[in-house]
Amino acid sequence: MSHWYLINRLLLALPTLLGAVTITFVLLRVVPGDPIAMMTGPGATEADIAQLRAHYGLDQSIVDQFIIYLGQLFTGDFGTSISLRQDVGELIAGRLPVTVELVVIAMCIAVGFALILALKGVYWRDRWPERLIDSFIGVIVAIPDFLWALSLILILGVAIPVMPIFGRMDLTISFDSWTNFYLIESLLRGRFEVTRSVLYHMVLPAVSLALPLMAITARVLKSCLNAEMNREYITLARTRGFGRLRIIYREALRNALVPATALSGVQFTFLIGGTVLVERIFGYPGIGNMAIDAVINRDLPLIQGLVLTFAVLFILVNLFIDICITLIDPRLRYA
């Protein structure tokens, strides 16, 4: 694999990004609601409204607005949020690290447990532990992250109140972050009480996000592993006297990961979509939570910026998955 491959992939992603920007731009300009009216309230005069409208560039034609917007994007200017009256780029930069940390932890949880479930399921093939694992996966798959979040709040937040259910960390701790990546930054600065509190608050939202992804990935990986176990090279490994555990882990697993990663890749992007609701439910101050407020307030520049951010996240996750597959499968490396 060369860096040319990476550059190529990133260039291919540009049209997708432009598409996402264009579609949301057009979609949002046909919205009936008037963001300026919402912002000013009933007491404003015509002149006030007109002035604000001009200030946000809303008095020009859609095409002109779009060209201006694209031009600003290229200079790194995402515009000014109407409802929060702050620079959109700064707003998102402040919230993005929150979501990124949550998403990364959730993905690690999902992948880790999916591996355990799939490997155990294949090891106990056709015996009761496998059937138990299958039904467990079946129930978890059926329930979306939104409902997991609410159920976990009820069970671990209220019925047995052991977990915090609101916010990113204890409000009694003061932590001036420079980067907003609390987890990493607190570790580096040796503020372990912050790390603990952040992790503690992250458990329920991350698990809610992780559960559906975990179940689907486990199911896909398990069926790929089972398919792999019927292959000829596995039979040969058996004739040599390698044990079942070793055959699953050291012969079949890596081969099964190739199709399993490709098949469950899109689910990883669903997890990112899931942050919108899960962050809302847990009052988690990430970009997902922010997106809902932006939509409710019809804050066009902010929505626009957030959609662009989500699109970039999706593209990066897809790219990461592609790279993983290439690293796992030597047959793809020199293609």
Place this chain on the structure above:
Amino acid sequence: MTKILAVRDLHLAMRTGEKLVPVLRGINLNLPQGEVHGLVGESGAGKTMLGRVILDILPPNAVVTAGHVDCATTGSQIKSGGRIFSNRGRSGISLIPQDPMTSLNPVKKIGKQMVEILQLAHTGPPRALQERAEALLAEVRIKKPKEVLKQYPHHLSGGMRQRVLIAMAFSSEPGIIIADEPTTALDVSVQRRVLRLIRDLQKERNTTILFITHDLGVVAKLCDKVSLMHSGMILEQGLVSEVFHSPSHPYTRSLLNAIPRYDQPREKLAPVAEDLQSQLIDEARKYDQQRQV
């Protein structure tokens, strides 16, 4: 001559749904040390299943219903109900598979796969095992063994992969090798070279081989004895020279008549007349009924 492999009255059945479908019906086989024994029969005859019983790698739905297999080089006995097969005994037997394209692990380098096999029987620094692997590849007449060790299976041609698999099969110095149609998947020109390689390696080490094939021409050149199989039964068994000269079973006769020349490898057995075919299947069915009574 020491007896290496003894198969006695072996019956095997596969469980499909509720039913047990017989696959092997009273197989008897004796292989002394150094013998190359051809096992011939059309596809579905049960050749592969017989090999898998001997290797103790039956699929989970297969059941040995009667008889047993004794193997001297592994010290194992396989029979209905139980089997004794220590992992260390495995080095006494190995398999040369039919399809070299799917028989190597695609995500591991050849060197790694060979070293892992060598580690089962030898202890030693990785360097020494690496050198041993290199020597083995040289023995199967691979030109640049050092480079091949660093390659992945998909870099190699079918013939090369089969050589690697042959090297792997011989690497543990097994007393007996099951070769399950080792050349069927290869090009005709490659087939001949691979056969010669197997024969030479066998001669040098005096290895016992159960050679499964469709090809009577190969049997004539390579084997000492031959068994002809149909519907899980051995119809005729004997020295190659005798069976080829004066076949006693009509099935053998019809097969031999269909061979134009011994030295031309064939992809498949010639079709046997339909009435003979159905007669053989009838016999198998009668055999099952008698056993049940």
Place this chain on the structure above:
Amino acid sequence: MPDGRPDLPLTYRILHEPRAVFGLIVLALMLLAAVFAPWLSPHDPLEQDLLSSFLPPSWQANGDPFFLLGTDNLGRDIVSRLIYGARTALIVALVAAALAALLGTVLGMLAGFYGGKTDMLISRAVDIWMSFPAVLLSIVLVAVIGAGLHAVIIAIVIIDWTRFCRVIRAETMVQKERDYVASAVTIGLPRVRILFQEIFPNLIPLLIVLLTLEMGIAIVVETILSFVGLSVASDTPTWGNLIQEGRQYIHQVPWLLGLPVACVVLTVLGLNALGDGIKEVIDPETRQ
């Protein structure tokens, strides 16, 4: 085992598949609640009584036997709101799933049957569609269309037709190769008739499975949009609105959140089980 008896009629086998039966029971309960809501509810779901707000379930201390499962922040009866919520959920589920199925099935059948350019166009559209995050898309869509049940339904149809389209396209391609299609072609039946009269009946079992699963998804989406405040007006009794209120008062009245969540979870599990059960009966080989 029922799947070992392909000779028995389909309804019989479905009624002997435990998962399908569980799903049918859940569906029947919902139907009952939805149709007979005015008679089943002990109270008007909108009737406020600020003097008796936040009442706990009747069997607890301070509970009022008059309000079986207690009241919400405005003193509205929770039982009644749950029952009327089932009505909303079922309407959304049926209408949205049916419309998404209609759109997706027609496009999927065309793509699978005609192939070529038609297929390329439709499949491309599906790919692009599916690369958008569903939750975000639905929120933006509802923001564009405006809040309300119709907006929720339109959003679900716009997003979820792809689920039908993909599966139906693949199945149409399989069916197209079957003998009965070849013989219909040799008699000279027009292609459109072959597609809708010969192939379509064979797609129905699969379609039922997809519809069942889609109903579950539609109920969740409605709940989500109510929760976010983009569905019907917030005093209308929907499970999502109840959940939204419940989340606010979670420490005072946890059952206000727990009861509607339980309703949604049970419904979704039931519909999933029904879909899986039917799928298993129709086609035992597709079992994971």
